[in-house]
Amino acid sequence: MTDMDQTAITASTADTVRTLLVDLPVNATLHIWLKAVSADRQGSLSFTSARGKFGEVLVTNADENEFRIFHVFGGGAIELSYDTAETSVSVAYWFTPADVLETGITVIHTNPVNAAPDLPGGYHFRPPFGWMNDPNGFGRFGGRPHLFYQHYSHGLRWNTMHWGHAVSSDYLRWRHLPIFLFPSEEIAARPDKRGGAFSGSAIPLPDGPGIRVFFTEQVQDRQPEQQIQLTATSGDLIMAGQADVILPHRPENQGLTLDFRDPYVFKGPDGLWKMLLGSQSDEGGVILLYETKDHTAAGGWTYVGKLSVERRYKTTATECPCLLPLDGLATDPKTRWALIFGLMTSEDPDTRRKNLTMAAVGWFDGRSFVKEYEQELDFGTDNYAFQAFMDGDTAIGIGWLANWADAGPTIDFPTAMTLPRRILLSGGVLRTPPIGPAESLRGQMLDRTRLAAGQTVKLDSGAAEILFELNDAGTPFELELDHPDVRLGVFVDDVGLWIRHEVEGAGASPDYVARGARPKRLRIFLDYGSIEVFADDGRWVGTKRIDGFAPIRSARLTAPSGSVANATVWALRL
Incomplete structure (x- = not known):
């Protein structure tokens, strides 16, 4: 307790x-x-x-x-x-309802089976108790960033889904709020993993304070549809009201499986509300597009067509799609958009990495998406179910710091969210660097000279940021990170930029590599149970969950003599 x-x-x-x-x-x-x-x-x-x-x-x-x-x-x-x-x-x-958005909840009691880990100095978002997966409804409402997430309160294993909830002022320091969205009483009556309130999104109410949320209700073995789409509103941003069905069935004659989930709602270039949904067809994973002329988005949703089809990597369903403008106004036909989506059960045959997340850049006219190019969002793959929104003119996103390759309903799995990232176009590529306020996590400077000189730098805890710049892009190096259970590190060779993650006795690790990457400047964030690598302002990003919470104890950088321009190590804290 x-x-x-x-x-x-x-x-x-x-x-x-x-x-x-x-x-x-x-x-x-x-x-x-x-x-x-x-x-x-x-x-x-x-x-x-x-x-x-x-x-x-x-x-x-x-x-x-x-x-x-x-x-x-x-x-x-x-x-x-x-x-x-x-x-x-x-x-x-x-x-106290009157000020909970300012003060958060105060936890009186949890059981050992659902208690959050005690991680002094840890800076990644974690729920106050229980299981967490996909971010939901990520956005700024009532002047503050809000994060909702898939949640089960009564254990550290996936089960009947609710929406947890937190609020922040800077995307880093979160106040936990009451459970926001509950599954039906029938689903909540037994811990039998039949479903619940699955992933979705949120938009501001157009005619007053509050939000409207959209989510998938899953009921295993329900006929004829296991997954349908619901909406609910909240005027006080504390708890959702009664949910109503808005899409009771999949579109007909599209060759779709029972997968039909993760509604992402946003304003299109034509001024209409649009909805993306992930599904699977006989062609592969698909993203479905709906729209409504209802300015409140409460109803009137009609099917437009398949926005995208994914035939690679043995993908079954496409999950957690989102779409947002990047380099101009949504109403400008020249503006490029980013379409981001997860590939459920996918596997890259060259690297053996599973459950990839892709980001396609192109043009969206409200009814079709024309792809200019595509890249992986994260070569470490543990940035899954990524959800983003436009905070003013800046695109901000966050992901689940895990994926279904090593998480599952049968194991205890306390996880976190990734560092929030910006999404921007620069130099003809999509970049996802950490948000600017991440620098506010810096506490004590641990080193300015020893790492660059090839010496070992001890870390006070599992929370640190390592920055270094090479004189020439693509210079080979190896950053060794001393972890008690994992051979861990970051290195560059002729192939590209790698995260080394090798567990003795666990068999061959997938190759976490960004092929062809020749970085010059790296920012590496370490925390209990995770490493996040940002190279050249987010040109290449790799996120890897580390099993357990043993802290990384030290770092040592090996590189050709005179090749490191500068290096700094910071201890981090909230």
Whole structure:
């Protein structure tokens, strides 16, 4: 169990009774998930103040935790008590609705099975508890960046999907908010991995404050459609309201499988709302395009056609598509757009890397996309389900720092989001450098001379940034990173830019390589469980998850004499 902030646990006369003590402000709201230990006995949690017991929540489900809301209007010291012989409590947190966007939630309790890892100095976004995968609804709403994400609260394994939620001022320092979007009661009743509220996107409400979200509802074995598209609104940006079905079935006569998911909604060059969806057909993975003349995007969606077809890499479904203008106004026909999408089950036969993410650059007229060129978004592949939006005139995106090659529903898998990145066109190529505020993570400078001289630089923790510049682009080098469990490093040879990731006894590692890359300047971000490589202002980017949370202990750079112009190592912190 993890207890945070003002919470304390007090002893009880009964060995099986657990009491959580919390000091609440006035008008506090508690969110609690609990379940009965056995099907024949009701579970309960009681609320007591100095004046005695004043409330109780009850549950009968012994299969899965049930969600309960409790309001405490008076504030003060409160005891939450339950008998562990009858009741299991998974998660409890409180917040005050009036200022939760400013203060976030305060977690009272989590179980060991869903507790977040304790990673001092770690700077990547992680949920406060439970499982996380795809980013959803990434955007700026009410003046602040918001991040929603695929989430299951009650363990570190994928299960019934909800939307978690956080808010920030700089895309780096996040305040956790209440769970935003819930699956149907039928799906949430059992932890049987049948579906839930899958990935989607969000747009501002056009006629007032708040947002409209779009998401896929998955129900395994539902007939005739397992995946359909829903929408819901939120005026307060805290919780979504009732969801309505907007696309109850796939387009007909298109040769599509049951895959039909991940709605991404954006304003097209013709002023209409557009929606992209990922699917699979007998041709390969496809991206479907819809549009509506409804200025609220609440309904009236009609199918336009297949925007893109992917026949390479043994791809089944195309997932998590997004499309955004890069070098001009969306309404300008000359403006280039970036179409970004994941390739589910794909495998590059040359490198054995799986689940690739592609970025196509071209022109979008509202109904068709003409590709100029295409490149991989990330040669490390652990930047999956990438979602981006236009923050003013700047494209900002973020991805899941993992992919389904080594994650799955049967293993504990606490993961993170990538560093947020800008998406820009420069020098005829698509670049995805880290956002400018990433420099604010720099704390103590650890080195300015030793790394460039070929000496070993010790790292204080797993959180560091290594920068170095070569006198000549493409000069071979090897950056060795001392990790207790993985042979880890970054190097350049005649083939290109590599991330070395080799685990003893695990068999041959895929080749994480950007072929033909001849970088001159590199920024390498290290954190507990990850490495992110940005070469030449994001011209080549590689993201790799490292199993476990053992920190990288030191770095050593080997390069031809006189070839390193400068090198700096920073310790990072939020």
